[in-house]
Amino acid sequence: MPNAFTPQTSGDLNYLKSLNRSTILSTVRRSPGLSRADIALETGLTKATVGSVVQALVERGWLREGELHARGGGRPGRALYLDGDRHYMLGAEVGVKGLRLVACNLVGEILASCHREEPPTDPQTTAARLAGLLNRLRQAPAIVERHCLGLGVAVPGPVSPSAPILSLAPNLGWVDVDFLALLRAEPDLPDGLWLLDNEANAAAFGEFYFFEGVPPESIAYISAGSGIGCGVVSGEHFPVVPRGHQGLVGEIGHTVIQPGGALCHCGNRGCAETLVSGWALREALNVETDASLSAAVQARADEANVQALIQRAGEALGLLMLNLHHTLNPSMLILGGSLMRLKGRLIEPALAYFQAHQNDLLRQSQSVPIKIIEDSTFTAARGAAAQVMARAAIEV
Amino acid sequence: MPNAFTPQTSGDLNYLKSLNRSTILSTVRRSPGLSRADIALETGLTKATVGSVVQALVERGWLREGELHARGGGRPGRALYLDGDRHYMLGAEVGVKGLRLVACNLVGEILASCHREEPPTDPQTTAARLAGLLNRLRQAPAIVERHCLGLGVAVPGPVSPSAPILSLAPNLGWVDVDFLALLRAEPDLPDGLWLLDNEANAAAFGEFYFFEGVPPESIAYISAGSGIGCGVVSGEHFPVVPRGHQGLVGEIGHTVIQPGGALCHCGNRGCAETLVSGWALREALNVETDASLSAAVQARADEANVQALIQRAGEALGLLMLNLHHTLNPSMLILGGSLMRLKGRLIEPALAYFQAHQNDLLRQSQSVPIKIIEDSTFTAARGAAAQVMARAAIEV
DNA sequence: ATTATTTAGTTAATACATTTTACTAATTAT
DNA sequence: ATAATTAGTAAAATGTATTAACTAAATAAT
Known part of the structure; x- marks a missing residue:
């Protein structure tokens, strides 16, 4: 059944698996430190299902095991956390006053960032400039060894709901810009998911x-x-x-x-x-x-x-x-x-x-x-990265 | 994944089946006359799945087979429609100026209706009055032989999202009224799903x-x-x-x-x-x-x-x-x-x-x-009935 | 210390929904 | 008539989650 990212509406067994995997990831994201048993209780899935899904997620670097719970009688559960050490997402904001970039991990921590406070001119030049900054950011020691899940870009105007195109940015004077296509023409950028969204939507998503x-x-x-x-x-x-x-x-x-x-x-x-x-x-x-x-x-x-x-x-x-x-x-x-x-x-x-x-x-x-939020310099960029993660979590 | 009616979030095979059944019903509702093959194409499900689900829905009185398609070469498909003859839903609106009731079928046609333009007094009396009208409505020849899926009630104020309770109706002077509970105390009312919603929400739902x-x-x-x-x-x-x-x-x-x-x-x-x-x-x-x-x-x-x-x-x-x-x-x-x-x-x-x-x-x-909508006398009541149908379609 | 109890987690067998594959059915075009 | 095409069904295969039985690891009681 449809969610924000899978507009599909009917489902097969693959879909079911993806649904449960995504739900389990979400459960851990919202309550870090839960055990497999806790997750089973919370989601309604059986221990067996949770066990097998968690195992796969640990292997793929999405979850990591933490300390033992010790609450009363019985065998203690093992705490599970999102693994902040193996993947990262890139997020960028094309703002009216400049470019802002972050790389952050699955826990939402900003591993590396940079910003350039210089108003964008035309889309083409801006894409080239952003590509340069992105490539430099990817060399940061904190992320150079990690796997990149993709790139999210936030822009100051409405994005068409049917295609990732900036339909209007009054404060930049841009109309119907396919910014991701311009960006894709630049060399050496990472693979993975590429998303475009309005700046306020991205920021809202990240904060949530x-x-x-x-x-x-x-x-x-x-x-x-x-x-x-x-x-x-x-x-x-x-x-x-x-x-x-x-x-x-x-x-x-x-x-x-x-x-x-x-x-x-x-x-x-x-x-x-x-x-x-x-x-x-x-x-x-x-x-x-x-x-x-x-x-x-x-x-x-x-x-x-x-x-x-x-x-x-x-x-x-x-x-x-x-x-x-x-x-x-x-x-x-x-x-x-x-x-x-x-x-x-x-x-x-x-x-x-x-x-x-x-x-x-x-x-x-x-x-x-x-x-x-007093300083929201990187809020939208981080939100764009969060959107990449949410989308990647469905496919894993 | 969750929809309006199934807040659950993880899924088993039962859920998957219900999802697909509901999707197929929706597809026919939105495009009456599709064949099994059309549905398979539209939903992405296989012909086999569609075939077996449709068979079950025909048996249970949700779908009926219609005429043959004859478009070009090949065996013609058989048109499918929502079956307007076996089930019905009750919908009622408690309005500031009176009560309005409808019984309608799966196609949204109003089979019987009545209204009483007399401002409601207290919740208790209103529930009793509504129950009386409902029982009379159910005797209408057009519906007396059919199966009732349930009752939806629309009220002029916000309904708590966590429980079916009217939290405030400024124009009635009601506060925190559990109207369905009052109604349930009345004799001889039908079984099935009972829903409560705000009047504007119900109307919007029905129109959609x-x-x-x-x-x-x-x-x-x-x-x-x-x-x-x-x-x-x-x-x-x-x-x-x-x-x-x-x-x-x-x-x-x-x-x-x-x-x-x-x-x-x-x-x-x-x-x-x-x-x-x-x-x-x-x-x-x-x-x-x-x-x-x-x-x-x-x-x-x-x-x-x-x-x-x-x-x-x-x-x-x-x-x-x-x-x-x-x-x-x-x-x-x-x-x-x-x-x-x-x-x-x-x-x-x-x-x-x-x-x-x-x-x-x-x-x-x-x-x-x-x-x-120039005359919206029964719009909210019919919408409340539509909500019952949508909910029932998930369970069938 | 030893045993019973409790909770966590895994494994193997089972149930079941969808898909795949192969088939039959019904029409049009040749 | 026969071939071609599309609709629909049936049986086998696939893969998911569940069930049931198990092992693991802790605490509490004896």
Whole structure:
């Protein structure tokens, strides 16, 4: 039956095996240290099945055995963990302000990374530049001996749900770019799975997939940078990222929250992005694209109109969070993106607005946890790598 | 792998069989008249598997054989259809203004129906009244000889995703009502599956499941009645209704689209419901709850302030549609609910606003089809019945 | 110390769903 | 009529998970 990665819908015995293998891997990822017996209990599979699947996964470098459990009577189980030492995934983000790359292992640890803060020009040149950085990254001592599962690339715009093509990146001026094809033309790049996704989706996926602690049922990741995007993920063993008919799920930057408000790049008035986004704040404060917005705000922090501007932006973000909550109702909201560098100045009004406007629908249950990622430099790149892992886990 | 109805995640041979059976049924539902060979081609299953599954489904009254195909050379295949003659499902809607009941067959045809336009009082009494109507409905000649698969109930408020409990129905004044338990206490009701869901979710499900023609990948159904709700469905063979952490997915009536606007029942200002909803319009026009809103509007159609009010409501609906599109990006928008009785007066400004504000993100691909259901008296009830069928199809 | 008990994990036999292969059935084209 | 083509069925083969019986390794009781 279908999950995010296998759109197929009917199944044979192969599919069944892959399903159970993937479920077992997911179970260990979400609860590291479980024993075979624990897994059997949790998944409903028999000890025999779990035993044989685990054996295969250990041999292939996906799982490793750890210490013995010693809890009460009986033979102790052997703890199982994802094996962080044999495979790695590459993740890259083509951002409006530069390229970011990571290599990370099955546990989500970043083994090597690099970034180049220089706005991309045309797709072709950017692909060549990214290929160069990737090849250098792959020489890093921490990963040179490992097996590469593939490469995930995150881009700042919607990706067509039917093909891995960037359909529009307003802030780069790119339209219908088959970035992976451009990349594939470069020499010496690794084999394996190659994936392309929207930056917010990738980031959301990574935060969900490598969540530390008890994972929420679903999350919405609001990416507040030059523009405002949002990625959604849910589904415990098979995390699903809804992309929508045209890949526009989560384009909340262009939801209208102030009819008749300021003119937006998209042609409408009162879009959320006109109130809270990198470009809108830069425009209002006269800050160049390649200068630091947060530094400019910091420098002019005592000007009343600057304070009011950031305050209003924060409140707009809070409103956006509320509307998102009433539309998608995720178990957790995560805030990331470069705008988080404005810290309390932006975040406090946002949270205050969100708390103050909890209405009856919300108040009856406990309110939604909110997590803030202050430095999300590599969040999308790591998320893209996570997507590679999730996909590879199905095939192993 | 999990679908809407089987939260399980690991699988055995039983699961595999159920998966394929359900897929085959879905294939026939979406394309009536396929032959066994067509199904094998479409699903990727072998002819042998399809043959044996179809045989079982014909025996159990889910499929029936039809005419022979005659297309070119070779032995003609035999057309297969869902069997509309042996089973039926009951669906009921507990609405703010009354009860609506249907019995429908596997093809989605309504075999019998009744409604009682009298606002529900307390849950207990309502359950008793509904039970009475159900028992009378089951005596209808069209269904009395058939087998009942179960009962689906749609309610005007969010249902907890973890249990079939209506957590809040603001317009009924009900809180945390276990309506199915109350119903179960009544005598002589049928066995089978009993389901409870939000009215908008149920309606959305029914429109998706029994869609006539080529079904869209996903739909969002906007239910514009006393309040404004929205249901979402996607997934071809296993339609999924995202419900969210607290069952609040689609509570778009309380998204804020006019900060600082009119005070809403929920305590906030500027919610969509303050501009476009049965209660807001009644309040503005001084129409009693049990009187007809559309009649009142009709009667005062030449007053300028009434015209302006409806015009504004329509534009708010259009804005809501746009925001929904940018957040969920469904393949099709469906508008329903009692407000549709205002017809062109409301719908035209809504569509005009929606078309006029298509921005770059939308314009690049063809625009979203919009379907309007003018009379949605039984839409939610039939949808609840559809949910029963979808669930029963997994178990057969 | 020895034995019983409990839990973990493996192995071999079994059950069963799908596939593969070979077949029969029914039509059209030659 | 015969060949060719497509639909559908039947029997054997494949491969999955389960069941049942086992071994392994710890604690608790004697």
